[in-house]
Amino acid sequence: MTARPVFPFAAIVGQDDMKLAMLIAAVDQGIGGVLAFGDRGTGKSTTVRALAALLPPMKAIAGCRYHCDPTTPDAWCAECHEKGKGKAVTVPVPVVDLPLGATEDRVVGALDLERALTGQKVFEPGLLARANRGFLYIDEVNLLEDHLVDLLLDVAASGENVVEREGLSIRHPAKFVLIGSGNPEEGDLRPQLIDRFGLSVEVRTPTDLPTRIEVIRRRDAFERDPVPFLDHWHKAQDKLRRKIVTGRGRLPNVSVADEALEHAARLCMALGTDGLRGELTLIRAARALAALDGDDAVTDAHLRRVSCMVLGHRLRRNPLDEAVASTRVTRAVEEVLGA
Amino acid sequence: MSASATWADALQALALFAIDPVGLGGISLRAGAGPVRDHWMTLLKEALEAGKPLRRLPLNVADERLLGGLDLAATLEAGKPIAQKGLLAEADGGVVILAMAERIEPGVAGRLCSVLDEGVVTLQRDGLSRTLPTRFGVVALDEGVTEDERPPAALLDRLAFHVDLTDVSVRDVDDPAWTERTLEAARALYRQAYANASARLAVTIDAGSSSTIKAGEGPVSTVMAGEGPPSTPLVELAPSLTVSLPQGVDGGPSPAMTKGTAPTPSSITGTAPTPSSIAGTAPTRSSIEGMAPLPDSTERTAPLPTAMEGAPPPHSAVVEADATAWASVCTAVGNDDDPDPCPIPTAPNDPAEALCGAAFALGIDSIRAPLFALRAARAVAALDGRTDITDADLGTAGRLVFLSRATCFPPPPQDEQEPEPPPPEDQPPPDDEEVVIPDQPLADVVLDAVAAALPADLLAKLMEQDGRGQARATGRAGQTKLSTKRGRPIGTRQGEPKNGNRLHLLETLKCAAPWQVLRRRSAGDRPPRFEVRRDDFRIIRFRQRIGTTTIFTVDASGSSAMQRLGEAKGAVELLLADCYVRRDQVALIAFRGMGAQILLPPTGSLTRAKRSLAGLPGGGPTPLAAAIDAAAALADQVKRTGRTPVVAFLTDGRANIGRDGSGGRPKAEAEALAAGRALRATGIATLFIDTSPRPNPFARKLADEMHAQYVPLPYADPTALSRAVRAAAA
Incomplete structure (x- = not known):
């Protein structure tokens, strides 16, 4: 099992507004989501990916598909209520990508196809379940199908996902921070949608030369040899991570x-x-x-x-x-x- | 630039792309279908690494084919879900050819871009959840003719080279200087620079291995050993950009030497981590175990720099260069206890700096451009059999990558002392080994190379294009509308076949198929052979082009100007605000003197409309007939794009000059009436706003002839005018 290296959050040059918005959302997940709209090639996606690698891990009930928080029984899913508090494990905060072209059944969840073929009815949680207690990222949110956007906003507002399929009715917690990014030149976002994001940052290309050079340098160093690059930024990443943790405690x-x-x-x-x-x-x-x-x-x-x-x-x-x-x-x- | 030079550049871009299709993103090739393009494509196929996939992406490909999906037949047969790979996943390691890229749907382009960025296809479809890694280059075949027909800007931004072969004829085509063998050698050389790039980080925790880095160990980073202009202080090149030679091959400066001259971080800031401090801080076990990523690959988890496959990491001086900038990042994220941001160290003649500087001077915003140029420069060097980048390489790379992206003209060189401008017209690109004047700052070298290749009319073109990208894109977004009733089918979605929605039978059956076993089981004694439930219904979705384009035809003649051109401008501005609310497009035609002129082609950019209106001068006779003709022609054009045109005339109706430029009111009026009748025949909604101080009988007559709504405007009341347009458009 290998993973592609992710550019470290701490190494991102400039884009202070976007980074700040992400950190605020990491400290207070109830902020209502972040919208990053702006120029091409300004590192919008890079920042979100980097956030995933930065977030401090969280405690969750072992085996729970919605990674319920052991400390808040009120917000548990039906299964956790039934089984009672299980063992707590530490898991990374989910940062789930909602790709363009995702079908509705994968977003909200549906019956497990494999089991269905053998005649069993088992609910297969979708992306919303996976994103519970974490972040749901939509790149090019302005290109996402309207009906999916409506659905996401409804769930994000209610914190709960309800699925009715094949005579099965499932209700599970789906509290997540919605992060949308996009480029207005490829199509505007509906105004009523924009309002529903808590924070919105405009991302611009850095206009001063030294910053731009530094961006290129780091990116090039990272692309050519990621391992020492990541090693180097490890300490800074840790520091930033601690800042989020203490921030949450202080909030x-x-x-x-x-x-x-x-x-x-x-x-x-x-x-x-x-x-x-x-x-x-x-x-x-x-x-x-x-x-x-x-x-x-x-x-x-x-x-x-x-x-x-x-x-x-x-x-x-x-x-x-x-x-x-x-x-x-x-x-x-x-x-x-x-x- | 001559056609043969264009062709030479096209070949050069082709070769560089063939060296690193993935890293350079791709090429957009603007050319009509024909022998030139065919020849280029043949050469490309020969140049690409053998055995790598080549996939052709049809226009408006369905998601199922593009990204992949459920292979229904195989699934039903096997009794378990079988996924079908999409085109993009199939193209891994190869090249995707995009036919008619100028007409690609923004949605398809968006998917393509995200796969290009991520290097994976994230499949979340039809009950399947897969992550398929795929890296490929793109060749976008752009058959657009007019300025507006271009591949989506988001896609173009991700392709290093934009080649335009429209003006190249078969006569200009000659054979490339490279052969398959030289390309093969270049590829090997080029890969040395990125030798460690593909290092995957092992997630498994290996207690024995250490990721500590110690200065001076491992392969040595050397700098342009012994090559390049002598006056260049070689060792001061940014360490992060030096080319890593394999161990034992180097004859260059020792690491100590590199380290000695590079700015040491500690000298700049006291708190920045120095290499030695890093060497002491291997990631601690506990912190790693706490956040070991789940094996689920669609969730992005922290990849841990714990153990690496292969050798211990080479010490790269990157560490030093980057440490210095750390302080600025600390403050950027609001860490107040760190010291002031220190200046980012700059080394003279650093390729990154040169390319950034040139991109900046050419008004290129995207940060991808200099990154591509840097890769391209390495590829140029590799093609020449070298691993170090010379100024000439940078010039060539800059020319190829920046030229098509330039949005402003570089300022003319300040020094006149330049005896011979660097390689202009017929530069034989690959072989040019000459190093350019050593004293010149590197950024200028790149800039000159680009400037030398700039066509003479570029400036004019750029002025013309100013802001067009934005305007066009906004307009396009407003033009189409999703619909479930009419338009071009773009797929299906779940929904009920009522209210005029059309059921997609095949999709519905496909959706129902996998659930049949389950349904039969729960149906009781006599299960239906095939049961379709409400959840399965799939309806067809259409994309419909709608929207209005209001064509303002403004009289700027002397008679009008004297009276109330200013008021007319104010009125149009008010109308523009209205159009903005309705997301309409606007176009502006002004007529005065000898004829009518389209000041602004249909656009969604209000700011532009406002600007061109503000700069509208007044004076001269009133060529009303010509104005009506122009408006009718433009309206017809608008109609053909699928939008609904509305024409608004703002004139006093005092026609006094004919189409042929001859004076005389009677003739001019007769011609205007005829033109009006022609306009009427097209059935286009028209509004006639009489701006004369007293209602003009002829204007009234003309309006009637046009079947236009006539609004006399004896006293300026922009609000009334605005209401009138709204009514006409409704």
């Missing part, structure tokens, strides 16, 4: 002062974002960032850093305003929080 204790809440509300009002989801996500992301940074309270600095990725995609589009969303957010941030 419940990060306080949000009234002032921060007020600033978040004023920011959303200044930008005219619809609904409260923007404010909630803003606070949540800022809190995850504070935890990641090792801070005890959410400050304006945290709000400032996450404001673009939280609010940028929730603005009402004014087609004739040539200003990019991020500029509008930055403007509002300067107004509310001061330059």
